[in-house]
Amino acid sequence: MFDKERFSVKFLSLVLSGLLFLTLQTGCENNPDDDLGPIVDVEINFKAQFDDELLLMRKNYQLDDSTEIRFTRVSFYVSDVVLLKNINGEEEETDVFDLQLVDFTDFTEVNPGNVADGISFVGTNVPVDRYDGIKMGLGVPADLNRTSPAKYDSGHPLASSLHYWQGWQSYMFAMIEGAIDFNGDGNFDSDENFLYHLGSDDAYESTFIYDTLTLEEGKNPTFEVKVDLRRLFRKTDGTPVFDASDKKTTHNPDDFAFISQLMLYFSQVFSL
């Protein structure tokens, strides 16, 4: 009457086809366009550094033998982060994530948080492949830069009114604040503060970091991006990148040329 064997075969095939259906479904969700093969999640981990040290805010560092520097705020937008692959001399781009705010300001000596952990963002569904580098936009792309914080739910990177500057109708792509003991008297005097607030469409920069980045099936990689703030002020040979004592603030529309220049310098502090 009741064929046990036939029942279990039927049951098994039902389960199997169900499973197959499910896998197909999830596969489709991940790659809506076409089948890109295996995918992984890529974590980009930003570490604030001063030379080889992890950078803490509010702590004094030696720019050179006679000059101390202290940072009180370092934050910036990264956008349109992609992995690059060189195909016959053409660079092909694979999306990692769209837009995030990297903010090191809470990394202080008293509240070191997870300074060593840095700040991470994860891009999902990145096809497994061998890539040749990362490209990161520094700032807010022009279409989004036409919006303003009120338009976003709190928690969204663009909801930060601190990072918006009404005067320019632009986000502040990077905010780098601190003080340099220019006169070498061992004190940070109130006229020795620097406030670099960098923004406006023309200041948008991209940074390219070339290195072989291999994604393997089943392994979610972390790529550490070092943000070495010393390099904003000093070249590798120790000479100044620009004369900071001459230009300590950037808020006025008259500063735009300098702002773009500084964003360009800032794009050069990143490395893998």
Added chain:
Amino acid sequence: MSRFLLLTFLAGLLFLIACKKDDSMACNATEEGGLLDIEYDPSPYNLVIGEGLPVSMPIPTDNPLTVEGVELGRHLFYDPILSVDSSMSCATCHNSQSSFTDNLRFSPGVDGIFGKRSAMSLLDLGFNQNGFFWGGGVATLEQQALMPITDPIEMHNTWDNVIEKFQEHPSYPQMFRRAFGIETREDITKELAAKAIAQFERILISSGNSLYDRAIRGEYFFSDAELNGYQMFFDIGSGLPDAECGHCHNIPLFTTNEYTNNGLQEAATLEDFKDKGHGLITGDPFDNGTFRIPTLRNITKSAPYMHDGSLATLEEVIEHYNSGGKHSPNKDGLLLPLGLTEENKRDLLAFLKMLEDPDFNENPAYSSPFD
């Protein structure tokens, strides 16, 4: 089977006897404390956020805004039974006609003892996610609302005392039922009271109809003075000095809610601040003397100004910033002598006056339900 029936019967009997013997709360709950007859069907509160303000407010999932919750919160906010001698309500220090401040430098509590800080405006505070009080330290409005009641220099009461008054009150038990679905009077807790107050506080938002908002929308034209003031406030330049205000008092709320030192207190070292402000909370000496940046919306209504109420008028405030502030090691880099002329100062003041919010001040939903 039959043994089980017998047991239940006996248990039931025992219960009845027990009830007759002593008039314990548990037994007459349904008669006196019970609230199950009252319908519990709260309606979501439709928060209307004016144009130009953040599109949404972060609301904790365990305390959604309801019409009933807001109404209860409004009653509690205005009810002096919260204070030990029923002389003082939240509104005594947070008056709706003064942008929810008391226009005093320091506020006396029920015992006549003065606090060390000036009462804060409650306007738009639901949007703040960076801690409450001048120095921060309280994470949520729900936590904050618990504090004034027991604070010896504010309402100096005990929660047990307040809860008892709620339980005996002719209408609060019913209102708690409608707002939170409690079943008996005994279910009233301080946490629920705090939730209701927080709900009321969240609806205290700018109308989005200040002259400034309307000028931005093109419904009103800036006067020359106002336009100059606007340009200086946001460093838009064109020959006028930068007043730097907008960095800290930025749109849309006219505050970034960060903690900074705006040069109010002279201090030779980081340990010398009279009021250490945010530093008391974080323990980082670098935070000493920093305070949460207040909103400037409706600022004409909330004099005197600053955490210590030390500046009586907006003219004095402008004078303060124009001077670059008093020296201290962590004074914000934006506090430098501004070089404003008398005319510049008048223009800046004209701009600040545009932030007055008559629609907020006259909104009947914010006023006392007892008037």
